[in-house]
Amino acid sequence: MERIYLDFNATAPLRPEAREAMLRAFDLRGNPSSVHEEGRAARRLIDDARGQVADALCANGRYLTFTSGGTEAANLVLTPSLRDGAGRVTDLIVSAGEHACVLDGHRFPAERVHITPLDHHGRLDLAALEALLGQVQGRALVAVQAANNETGVIQPVAEAAALTHGAGGLLVCDAVQALGRVEVDIEALGADALFVSAHKIGGPKGVGALVFRAGDLHIEEALIRGGGQERGLRSGTENPGGIAGFGAAAAVCRPQGQEIARLAKLRDRIEAALGEAFDDLMVFGAGTPRLVNTSCFALPGLQAETLLIALDLAGIAISSGSACSSGKVRPSHVLAAMGVEADQAKCALRVSLGYATQESDVERFCETFQKTVWKIRERRASRN
Numbered sequence: 001m002e003r004i005y006l007d008f009n010a011t012a013p014l015r016p017e018a019r020e021a022m023l024r025a026f027d028l029r030g031n032p033s034s035v036h037e038e039g040r041a042a043r044r045l046i047d048d049a050r051g052q053v054a055d056a057l058c059a060n061g062r063y064l065t066f067t068s069g070g071t072e073a074a075n076l077v078l079t080p081s082l083r084d085g086a087g088r089v090t091d092l093i094v095s096a097g098e099h100a101c102v103l104d105g106h107r108f109p110a111e112r113v114h115i116t117p118l119d120h121h122g123r124l125d126l127a128a129l130e131a132l133l134g135q136v137q138g139r140a141l142v143a144v145q146a147a148n149n150e151t152g153v154i155q156p157v158a159e160a161a162a163l164t165h166g167a168g169g170l171l172v173c174d175a176v177q178a179l180g181r182v183e184v185d186i187e188a189l190g191a192d193a194l195f196v197s198a199h200k201i202g203g204p205k206g207v208g209a210l211v212f213r214a215g216d217l218h219i220e221e222a223l224i225r226g227g228g229q230e231r232g233l234r235s236g237t238e239n240p241g242g243i244a245g246f247g248a249a250a251a252v253c254r255p256q257g258q259e260i261a262r263l264a265k266l267r268d269r270i271e272a273a274l275g276e277a278f279d280d281l282m283v284f285g286a287g288t289p290r291l292v293n294t295s296c297f298a299l300p301g302l303q304a305e306t307l308l309i310a311l312d313l314a315g316i317a318i319s320s321g322s323a324c325s326s327g328k329v330r331p332s333h334v335l336a337a338m339g340v341e342a343d344q345a346k347c348a349l350r351v352s353l354g355y356a357t358q359e360s361d362v363e364r365f366c367e368t369f370q371k372t373v374w375k376i377r378e379r380r381a382s383r384n
Contacts (some may be wrong), residue, residue: 001136001286001315002315003315003316003317003319004315004316004317004361004364004365005273005351005356005361006317006351006352006361006365007316007317007318007350007351007352008061008293008314008352008353008354008357009149009150009152009177009200009294009319009350009352010202010294010319010352011199011200011205012180012199012200012201012202012346012354012355013202013354013356014202014203014245015201015202015203015248015249015252015253015355016056017202017248017249017251017252018202018204018245018248018249018368019245020202020291021049021244021245021247021248022222022241022244022245022248024241024244025095025240025241025243025244025245025257028041028042028045028240028243029162030042031225031237032046032210032229032237032238032240033229034211034236035235036163037334038108041197041236042240043142043269043294043333044243044288045240045243046053046066046238046240046243046244048247049057049243049244049246049247049248049250050064050066050243050247051247052246052247052248052251053209053246053248053250054195054210054211054249055251056179056180056184056250056251056253057175057179057184057185057186057194057196057211057252058184058185058186058187058188058209059194059211059213059287060203062215062273063210063211063212063213063214063215063217064206064209064210064211065068065210065211065231065233065234066208066209066230066234066238066239066243067195067196067208067209067210067234068206068207068208069199069205069206069207069208070099070101070174070176070196070197070208071101071105071208072201072223072234073195073196073197073208073209073210073315074101074102074105074106074143074151074174074209075101075105075106075223075381076210076219076234076263077142077172077193077210077219078092078102078105078106078107078108078141078172078219078223078224079106079107079219079221080107080112080308081089081219081220081221082141082170082193082217082218082220083219083220083302084170084192084216084217084218084220084257086139086140086168086213088139088141088220089138089139089140089141089169089170090112090136090137090138091112091113091114091136091138091139091140091141091350092108092112092113092114092140092141092142092143093105093114093115093116093129093133093136093140093141093142093143093169093344094106094113094114094115094116094142094143094144095115095116095118095124095129095143095144095155095337096116096117096333096334096336097122097145097147097148097153097301097333097334097336097337097338098174099120099149099174099175100174101146102143102145102313103333105162105343106143107221109253110200112138114127114135114136114278116129116132116175117185117322117337117368118334118337118338119338120338120339121285121287121288121338121340122151122153122155122285122288122300122334122337123153123154123155123251124144124155124160125287126156126159126160126163129142129163129164129175130161130163132268133164133166133167134167134320136169137325138168138169139168139169140164140167140169140170140295141168141169141170141171141172141230142160142161142164142169142171142172143159143162143171143172143173143174144157144171144172144173144174145157145173145174145175145176145178146173146175146177146178146182146184146189146194147158147177147178147181147182147290147291147294148177148285148334149176149177150296150332150334150335150348150350151244151283151285151288151290151294151296151334151335151338152177152285152286152291152294152295152296152352153288153289154182154288154289154291157171157173158188158189158190160261160299161189161190161191161192162190165190166229167370170189170192170193170194170217170222171190171191171192171193171195172191172192172194172354173186173189173191173193173195174195174209175189175191175194175195175196176195176196176197176200177200177291177294178291179196179200179201179250179253180200180201180202180253180254180255181192181255181291181292181293182255183254183255184196186211186213187213189355191213192212192214192217192282193210193211193213193217194210194211194214195208195209195210195211196209196211198242198245198246198249198250201249201250202249202252202253202254202354202355203242203245203246203248203249203250204241204242204245206239206242207239207245208244209244209246210229210233212383218306219233220357222234222235224236226382235281240312260292263292263293263353263354264292265352266353266357266362267292267293267295267335267351268367269359269362269366269369270295270351271295271297272361273296273366273370274366274369274370277370277373278299278370278373279298280300281297281298281299282294282297282298282299282300282344283295283296283297284297284335284338284340284348285338293353293354294351294352294353295350295351295352296348296349296350296353297348298344298345298347298348298349299347300343300344300347301347302347302376302377303346303347304320304346304347304348304349305320305373306376307349307373307376308349310372310376311368311372312371313319314354314368315368316365316368316369316373317349318347318350318365319352319354320332320348320350321351331345331346332345332348335348340341341360351365
């Protein structure tokens with residue numbers, strides 16, 4: 001039986017449009033920095049893709065830098081060398097639920113890093129952020145996700161940006177999970193910079209982008225130094241194939257009302273079916289706006305690893321949260337920040353849907369999940 005893939009938040013299957021764009025790019029033989037015709041052709045391809053990605057973010061392509069992914073973009077921008085006309089930032093404020101590339105990938109000294117909590121729904125605590133902004137002695141850089149990768153909870157980025165700017169700081173938004181699932185507009189968000197990743201929207205792995213809202217923002221100490229490509233922020237010969245695939249995926253990923261409604265219906269179908277079958281089902285973040293494609297839930301007493309293995313053997317791929325922890329199943333720091341007890345967090349599973357998900361996939365998942373849980377519980381009961 002064909003496998004069912006319900007792990008789009010980890011990576012989305014490559015879109016046909018991206019594959020076609022990549023194949024065309026692979027036939028180009030010039031270096032994008034070369035001045036001859038072959039080089040100019042490669043440069044045009046990259047510039048076209050830059051415009052496609054920037055358009056998806058309602059941003060200016062002149063301020064967009066291609067990277068190897070969201071992690072590199074986070075490492076690049078979260079630095080005390082980030083500055084605008086008002087000078088450098090000195091302190092970093094991050095929420096407790098940020099992705100590991102933000103929590104661990106920044107370049108600030110430990111004594112200059114401040115963590116702001118989440119509420120029990122998984123949203124950034126704006127009152128706590130405001131208090132921290134008032135306590136910072138220097139100039140703050142605030143990092144906030146647009147949407148959480150584990151729970152799908154949508155964060156109050158615009159409100160956080162208003163507080164940050166009111167205190168004279170800058171805000172960076174991790175829009176990796178949001179792009180293609182909600183409208184991402186750098187101006188509307190009020191973000192000074194944001195970063196995204198190609199493989200979350202059906203582009204290739206290994207490509208991302210960092211974009212600034214205005215031209216006065218600059219990073220004085222780049223991570224990768226050399227030939228000065230990408231406005232001096234990311235040296236090294238560009239990856240035309242990956243960038244072309246990113247651009248093609250970005251051009252078709254903008255969320256449409258019909259697709260949003262379709263995914264919301266499928267997500268709600270999963271939660272309703274499992275809630276009807278198991279009265280102890282816990283759905284995390286259900287009381288606040290979430291990405292329509294994401295459901296994070298748990299059945300207390302049933303370890304996530306046990307269910308993941310059983311479902312995988314049954315031909316269904318889901319996850320226990322972030323896929324960026326070397327494949328290890330471990331309690332979620334996001335759920336811990338929401339006040340979820342460790343024993344419950346160890347049971348958390350994530351289903352994430354996407355453009356290729358069909359109703360039949362959801363029906364088979366619900367049926368297989370229920371049978372799997374019943375078998376596990378029956379075996380446990382027989383042992384007792």
